[in-house]
Amino acid sequence: xxxxxxxxxxxxxxxxxxxxxxxxxxxxxxxTCDGVNGGMNxxxxxxxxxxTFCSGEIQGDFLDKQETxxxxxFFLQVRHEEGQEFRFVKLAQGVLDVEDLHARITxxxxxxxxRDRLRARFNLDAVIAEITRQARVLTRAQRSLVLLLRGNxxxxxxxxxxxxxxxxxxxxxxxSSAVGYxxxxxxxxxxKDPYRAPVQQDDVPFNQAFDEACDCRTDSLLAVPxxxxxxxxxxxxxxxxxxxxxxxxxxxxxxxxxxxxVGLAVEKARLMEEAVLAGRMASISESLAGLSHFLKDVAHxxxxxxxxIRRAIRQGRMEDVKAAWEILDRHVKRLADLCKDVLTYDPxxxxxxxxxxxxxxxxxxxxLVQPExxxxxxxxxxxxxxxxxxxxxxxxxxxRCIVNLVVNAFDACLPGGGHVTxxxxxxxxxxxxxxxxxxxxxDEETKARALETFKSGNQVGGSGIGLPTVVEIAERHGGRxxxxxxxxxxxxxxxxxxxxxxxxxxx
Amino acid sequence: xxxTKKKILVVxxxxxxxxxxxxxxxxxxxxxxxxENGVEALEQVESEDPDLILxxxxxxxxxxxxxxxKLKSSPASQGIPVVLLTGVAKQITKTRYPIDGVLRxxxxxxxxxxxxxxxLLRVVASFFK
Numbered sequence: 001x002x003x004x005x006x007x008x009x010x011x012x013x014x015x016x017x018x019x020x021x022x023x024x025x026x027x028x029x030x031x032t033c034d035g036v037n038g039g040m041n042x043x044x045x046x047x048x049x050x051x052t053f054c055s056g057e058i059q060g061d062f063l064d065k066q067e068t069x070x071x072x073x074f075f076l077q078v079r080h081e082e083g084q085e086f087r088f089v090k091l092a093q094g095v096l097d098v099e100d101l102h103a104r105i106t107x108x109x110x111x112x113x114x115r116d117r118l119r120a121r122f123n124l125d126a127v128i129a130e131i132t133r134q135a136r137v138l139t140r141a142q143r144s145l146v147l148l149l150r151g152n153x154x155x156x157x158x159x160x161x162x163x164x165x166x167x168x169x170x171x172x173x174x175x176s177s178a179v180g181y182x183x184x185x186x187x188x189x190x191x192k193d194p195y196r197a198p199v200q201q202d203d204v205p206f207n208q209a210f211d212e213a214c215d216c217r218t219d220s221l222l223a224v225p226x227x228x229x230x231x232x233x234x235x236x237x238x239x240x241x242x243x244x245x246x247x248x249x250x251x252x253x254x255x256x257x258x259x260x261x262v263g264l265a266v267e268k269a270r271l272m273e274e275a276v277l278a279g280r281m282a283s284i285s286e287s288l289a290g291l292s293h294f295l296k297d298v299a300h301x302x303x304x305x306x307x308x309i310r311r312a313i314r315q316g317r318m319e320d321v322k323a324a325w326e327i328l329d330r331h332v333k334r335l336a337d338l339c340k341d342v343l344t345y346d347p348x349x350x351x352x353x354x355x356x357x358x359x360x361x362x363x364x365x366x367x368l369v370q371p372e373x374x375x376x377x378x379x380x381x382x383x384x385x386x387x388x389x390x391x392x393x394x395x396x397x398x399x400r401c402i403v404n405l406v407v408n409a410f411d412a413c414l415p416g417g418g419h420v421t422x423x424x425x426x427x428x429x430x431x432x433x434x435x436x437x438x439x440x441x442x443d444e445e446t447k448a449r450a451l452e453t454f455k456s457g458n459q460v461g462g463s464g465i466g467l468p469t470v471v472e473i474a475e476r477h478g479g480r481x482x483x484x485x486x487x488x489x490x491x492x493x494x495x496x497x498x499x500x501x502x503x504x505x506x507x
Numbered sequence: 508x509x510x511t512k513k514k515i516l517v518v519x520x521x522x523x524x525x526x527x528x529x530x531x532x533x534x535x536x537x538x539x540x541x542x543e544n545g546v547e548a549l550e551q552v553e554s555e556d557p558d559l560i561l562x563x564x565x566x567x568x569x570x571x572x573x574x575x576x577k578l579k580s581s582p583a584s585q586g587i588p589v590v591l592l593t594g595v596a597k598q599i600t601k602t603r604y605p606i607d608g609v610l611r612x613x614x615x616x617x618x619x620x621x622x623x624x625x626x627l628l629r630v631v632a633s634f635f636k
Contacts, residue, residue: 296594297521299621304527307624311534320530327523415522415543 006081008043009054012074017053025053037082044078045087124269131265132160135239135258139222139251142241146226146262149173149183149235156183156236162214169210177207182223182236188256191221192246222247224259228267237262294338301331337403337466353397353477358388358431358497359424361395365402366422369410376410377417387426393497397473398433404466405435405493412439412491430479431497438490447485470495513635514538516557518548518574519592520566528561531624532631545569549577552584559634562614564593575614588634591617 009027010018017025019040027049030042037044046052047069052059054072059065069075079086132144147156147169156171156179175181181204182189194206195217211218220242226235237259239247247255305328312320366382373380402422409420423434442450450467470493471481478498485491515537517528522543529539540555542548546569548562560578564571571591578584591614616630 293594296620300594301523301527301621303621304524304531304624308527308530315534317534320534324527324530327527330523 006038006044007077008039009046009052009074010043012077013054015053015056026050027052036087037078037085039078044082047072047075124266127262127265127269131237131258131262135237135255138254139239139247140243141222141239141247142243144237144239145169147171147179147236147238148226148266149233156180167214169213171207171210176205177209178204178221179223179236179238180207181205182225183233186225186227186233188225188252189221189223190247190252191218191223193219194221195219220246222252222255224252224255226259226262226266228263234263234266298331298335301327305331353392353394355390355392356395358391358393358398358433359384361393361398362402362422362424362433365399366406368399369403369406372407372410373420376413378410378413379417379419380406381419381421383421383423385423385425388424388431391426391431391497392499393431393477394473397476401433401470401473401495402435404470405495408466408493409435409437409439409491412437412441414439418490429499431499433495433497435493436490437492441487441489441491442483442485443487447483450483512536512538513558514540514555515631516540516542516548516551516555516560518542518545518551518560518566518571519563520544521563524563528627531627535628537631545571545574545577548574549584552578552587557587559631560587560589561631562589562591564591579614588615590615590630592620592622593617594620 008018010016010021010025015025017023017028019028021028025046027042027046028040030049033042033045033048034040036042039045042049046054047065050059052065059068079088128146132146135141135144143160145158145160147158149155150157154173156173157168158171159166159168161167171177171179173180173183175184178189178191178194178200181187189200189204191200191204191206194200195208198206200206206218206221218240220240222239222242224237225233226237228234237255239251239255242251305324308324309321309328312318312324362384363382366380370380406420406422412418413420419438421434421436423432423436425432425434467481474481474495474497479496482494482496483491484494513536515532517525517532517539518541519525519528520543525541525543529541532539540551540557542551544566548560548569551557552560562571562575566574569577571593575589575591578587578589615634618627618630
């Protein structure tokens with residue numbers, strides 16, 4: 001018991017319950033705090049001792065009396081006298097200094113922070129990367145790893161970076177290793193100095209295989225089971241090689257908090273992945289259904305017309321051959337267009353973009369569909385703007401855009417004919433191509449469907465790939481497609497093409 | 508001969524398909540009248556009194572299912588056989604098909620697209636034996 005020259009609480013508060021009194025205060029008797037803040041026993045950290053006798057009455061524990069204590073002149077005096085060395089808290093294991101307390105607060109804040117961040121994330125890999133990084137920092141570990149159960153028989157699978165390359169590890173889910181033990185027994189395992197004691201308390205074994213595979217040495221290891229919301233173990237989170245030599249009870253507590261977050265994140269990420277996959281499958285299936293419907297329509301016409309032609313030739317009815325041949329021709333063209341669109345749509349097959357006369361390309365494309373316009377009683381005109389003679393564009397791509405948009409416009413004009421105008425205009429940094437019709441127009445739902453792959457918004461029955469192809473081509477030009485439409489009044493499709501500076505050079 | 512000519516109402520929103528079906532049927536001795544949608548079909552049934560109706564399922568406004576439902580629920584037209592032409596045969600049992608999940612009015616026959624013309628003629632002829 002070291003005596004000091006510094007004043008103890010009983011000296012300052014003059015309670016008469018000092019060590020030398022008949023009935024000493026618990027603060028005067030608490031030898032576990034002797035010397036703290038330079039006092040005798042708990043004489044200078046009395047606020048942490050329950051049942052002290054000050055202000056003439058017996059006090060409760062720290063929580064009860066903290067308000068009084070923190071305002072007490074003796075507390076303020078000690079804090080002032082000790083300055084940087086001031087110790088505020090006493091825990092069961094000993095006394096923590098202010099710095100330690102701050103470190104703990106930082107850990108709790110970080111835990112709360114990561115919780116918010118993780119809950120906003122769906123990508124499992126990103127979640128795991130974030131958790132292992134935080135766990136490493138907070139437990140001051142050399143490395144941290146999340147291992148998830150998978151396969152049959154189940155093993156614990158994890159991936160990590162080692163000296164610049166990604167390593168994968170599969171640990172059997174059995175009691176042959178500390179990590180497996182944690183998973184099988186649904187229990188936290190804290191391994192200390194395993195090379196000296198390969199079998200730890202509770203018969204937790206240590207398996208050197210991981211160290212050998214990764215050419216490292218584990219001196220301490222914390223393995224905490226990760227559970228899903230039903231409490232089933234789905235993996236293990238580990239931290240290895242604490243900077244303090246081993247992992248404390250606090251580290252264990254933090255890792256268990258992390259494990260809860262990992263469990264939720266894993267579950268959420270898996271649900272999300274399943275939902276995305278299911279969505280993708282549904283979309284593929286819907287796309288195939290749409291395409292199949294288009295092909296059935298075309299096949300229906302081909303089978304029918306070829307029957308009519310064969311029979312008409314046999315019977316010598318040439319007028320039937322001619323009429324059926326026209327229908328056959330149209331459907332062969334629909335098929336050919338689909339093939340071209342599929343090729344254009346293929347991102348693996350980019351087109352060449354070069355400076356050229358955009359108006360000339362538009363004029364050529366319009367002349368291609370002019371005969372079709374006449375058969376449909378549609379008046380097709382152009383209004384071409386200035387400043388577009390050397391505009392970087394894909395000739396083939398713009399052809400497809402114009403033909404697709406104009407034929408769509410024809411379809412919109414059915415059955416009584418109508419007016420379709422193709423306009424070009426230079427507007428600052430971009431070129432604009434507009435296809436305007438006065439046809440039946442689209443409501444919002446039809447408009448949305450029209451832009452989705454293989455879901456034709458066209459009542460006449462398109463392949464469902466025409467407009468997405470236009471979007472694809474516009475985007476390859478650093479531009480976009482805009483659609484305005486009013487039911488009963490017509491539609492305007494506007495293709496914006498970026499100037500040379502906006503183009504992706506690869507294209 | 509003209510008195511015994513059977514009249515077939517072909518209903519399809521695709522004008523090419525309408526023309527093609529007419530060209531398949533007419534040389535075989537059928538009288539063909541056409542309609543481009545379900546509403547028009549109901550009008551044609553009243554004015555033309557056909558012996559058989561070929562009905563495309565996928566049509567705007569009143570689709571083939573709904574049109575068939577109306578035909579079969581009206582005493583004036585319920586005796587006229589209906590053949591549905593469809594690309595979605597999976598939805599259809601031989602003579603019944605669901606509308607909003609309920610099995611509704613009956614069509615006598617259905618043909619799945621692409622329809623083989625020989626099969627179409629065989630089915631059509633079977634109603635006039």
